[in-house]
Amino acid sequence: MSASGPARQIVVVGGGVAAFSAISELRSRGFDGAITLLSPEGLPYDRPTLSKGYLLGTEDATKIRLAPEAWYAERSIELVPERAVALRPAEGAVELDGGRRLPADRVLLATGGVPRCLGVPGGEAAHTLRDLADSDALRRALAPGARVAVVGAGLIGAEVASAAVVLGAEATLIDPVDPPLVPAVGEALARRLHAMHAERGIRTIVGAPVGIEAHDGAAPGSAYSVRFADGSTVAADAVVAGIGILPDTALAEAAGLEAEGGVIVDDTGATSNPAVFAAGDTCRRRAGDGTLARRSEHWEAAVHSGQVAAAGMLGAEPPQFGAPWLWSDRHGVHVEAVGTLDERHAPGARTVLRMVDGVPQAAFLLAADGHLLGCSAVDLPLVVRAARRIIDRGIVPDPDALADPSADPRKLTR
Ligand SMILES: Cc1cc2nc3c(=O)[nH]c(=O)nc-3n(C[C@H](O)[C@H](O)[C@H](O)COP(=O)(O)OP(=O)(O)OC[C@H]3O[C@@H](n4cnc5c(N)ncnc54)[C@H](O)[C@@H]3O)c2cc1C
Known part of the structure; x- marks a missing residue:
C-alpha cells in the first residue's frame, strides 16, 4: 500500500454511516477506480433508530438501510459481507477472514465502536445496543410488564428507557451523575430532560451498580438483582x-x-500511514498544533469525517464543516445541540435561557466576548438552525433576542 500516485483501488472497512458517506463522496467527486466495501452486516444501515423507531417497531430493517442494493451496483461499488482481519500495508492488501486478500492502494477504516460493558461482576449479562441484532434482542426483552434496569442515563440509555415504557415495560434508570448530559445540553435542559423520566413513570436512581446477580429459574420480574454498594x-x-x-x-x-x-x-483523515485513512466513531483528529480533539460519537460527525477522508484519499482539499450537531429523541420530544454547552472549557462564559412558563426551552452558551459557543433546545429546530448559523458566521447575537420566546428565529442571525 503506497500513497504515491493517485488512488485506483480503495477498500473501505466498515458498513456504517461513515463508510457510506465516504463511498458516496468518492463517486460524487468523480473517482472512477475500484471501491470495495467490507460490510459484515450486509447492506449498510443507520444506527440512531435502533434505540428509537426500530426498537419501538415503527421502522423495519428495510426502511433503515442507507441505500437500496441497486444503489451500490449503479455506482460499481462491490459490497463484500465479510470482516477484515488484518491490514497488510507492506503488501498493499486487506486480509479477510479465511485468508483472502483484497488489493488496495488506499484503505479507509470506518470500524465504529464497540459498546462498553458493565465492568462489575455479572455485568456481562447486560444487553448492549450497537447493531440490529442487539436491538432485536432488546425489543424481545421489553415485553409488556417486564422490568428493565437501564444503567447509564445519557443519550442511548434515556432513549431505551423511553422506548421501554412505550412498549409497556417498567423501567429503572441508573446513573451516578445527577443530572446526566450537562456537558452535552447544559444544566437547565439536562435537568428538564431528566425530570421527564419520573413524569413518565420511570424510576431514576443516582448511583452505580457494583454487581449483577442472575437468579437461574427465577420467576419473571426477578431474573436479575442489580446490586449497589449500600446493599440495596x-x-x-x-x-x-x-x-x-x-x-x-x-x-x-x-x-x-x-x-x-x-x-x-490528521485534517485530511489520514492515519500515521499516509495510505490508510480513518473516519467515524473510530477516529480521533489531531489538529495542526498537535492537540488531540475529543472523539465524536455522533451521526453527523461520522458523515462529515467520511467526506473528509474521501477527499483525503483523492488528494483533494478537505471540505470544511461548521459547529458540531447532535440530536436525541425521547418521551416524544426532539432534543438538539449545536456547538458546545460545556462551560468547563469556556472560562467567563454565561448561559442565556429561553423559558416558557418557567420551563427552559433552549439554552445558549455565550463566550465572555459575547460570541455564541453553543445552543441546545427541545422541539425548536429553527432556533437551533439559526444558532448554528450564528456560530458558523461568528455573529455576536443579542442575548435578549435569544431569550425571547416570541423572537422570530430567522431574525436572530441578523
Ligand atoms: C442505538 C444508537 C443510537 C444512536 N442515536 C444517535 C442520535 O440520536 N444522534 C446522533 O447524533 N448519533 C446517534 N448515534 C451515534 C451514531 O449512530 C454513530 O455516531 C454512527 O453510527 C457512527 O458511524 P460509524 O460508521 O463510525 O460506525 P458504525 O455505525 O458503528 O459502523 C461501523 C461498522 O464497521 C463494521 N466493522 C467493524 N469491524 C470491522 C471489520 N474488522 N471488518 C469489516 N467491518 C467492520 C461494523 O460491522 C459496522 O458496520 C447512535 C448510535 C447508536 C448505536
Whole structure:
C-alpha cells in the first residue's frame, strides 16, 4: 500500500454511516477506480433508530438501510459481507477472514465502536445496543410488564428507557451523575430532560451498580438483582448497559498505526500511514498544533469525517464543516445541540435561557466576548438552525433576542 500516485483501488472497512458517506463522496467527486466495501452486516444501515423507531417497531430493517442494493451496483461499488482481519500495508492488501486478500492502494477504516460493558461482576449479562441484532434482542426483552434496569442515563440509555415504557415495560434508570448530559445540553435542559423520566413513570436512581446477580429459574420480574454498594438491589428481568463505546481500533493497532483513544487522523483523515485513512466513531483528529480533539460519537460527525477522508484519499482539499450537531429523541420530544454547552472549557462564559412558563426551552452558551459557543433546545429546530448559523458566521447575537420566546428565529442571525 503506497500513497504515491493517485488512488485506483480503495477498500473501505466498515458498513456504517461513515463508510457510506465516504463511498458516496468518492463517486460524487468523480473517482472512477475500484471501491470495495467490507460490510459484515450486509447492506449498510443507520444506527440512531435502533434505540428509537426500530426498537419501538415503527421502522423495519428495510426502511433503515442507507441505500437500496441497486444503489451500490449503479455506482460499481462491490459490497463484500465479510470482516477484515488484518491490514497488510507492506503488501498493499486487506486480509479477510479465511485468508483472502483484497488489493488496495488506499484503505479507509470506518470500524465504529464497540459498546462498553458493565465492568462489575455479572455485568456481562447486560444487553448492549450497537447493531440490529442487539436491538432485536432488546425489543424481545421489553415485553409488556417486564422490568428493565437501564444503567447509564445519557443519550442511548434515556432513549431505551423511553422506548421501554412505550412498549409497556417498567423501567429503572441508573446513573451516578445527577443530572446526566450537562456537558452535552447544559444544566437547565439536562435537568428538564431528566425530570421527564419520573413524569413518565420511570424510576431514576443516582448511583452505580457494583454487581449483577442472575437468579437461574427465577420467576419473571426477578431474573436479575442489580446490586449497589449500600446493599440495596433492583430486581429486573433484563439489564441494559448504555454507558458509551470504545473505538474499534483493533485493526489499526495491529497494523502499527498510531492510536490513542481512537485511530489518530490528521485534517485530511489520514492515519500515521499516509495510505490508510480513518473516519467515524473510530477516529480521533489531531489538529495542526498537535492537540488531540475529543472523539465524536455522533451521526453527523461520522458523515462529515467520511467526506473528509474521501477527499483525503483523492488528494483533494478537505471540505470544511461548521459547529458540531447532535440530536436525541425521547418521551416524544426532539432534543438538539449545536456547538458546545460545556462551560468547563469556556472560562467567563454565561448561559442565556429561553423559558416558557418557567420551563427552559433552549439554552445558549455565550463566550465572555459575547460570541455564541453553543445552543441546545427541545422541539425548536429553527432556533437551533439559526444558532448554528450564528456560530458558523461568528455573529455576536443579542442575548435578549435569544431569550425571547416570541423572537422570530430567522431574525436572530441578523
Ligand atoms: C442505538 C444508537 C443510537 C444512536 N442515536 C444517535 C442520535 O440520536 N444522534 C446522533 O447524533 N448519533 C446517534 N448515534 C451515534 C451514531 O449512530 C454513530 O455516531 C454512527 O453510527 C457512527 O458511524 P460509524 O460508521 O463510525 O460506525 P458504525 O455505525 O458503528 O459502523 C461501523 C461498522 O464497521 C463494521 N466493522 C467493524 N469491524 C470491522 C471489520 N474488522 N471488518 C469489516 N467491518 C467492520 C461494523 O460491522 C459496522 O458496520 C447512535 C448510535 C447508536 C448505536
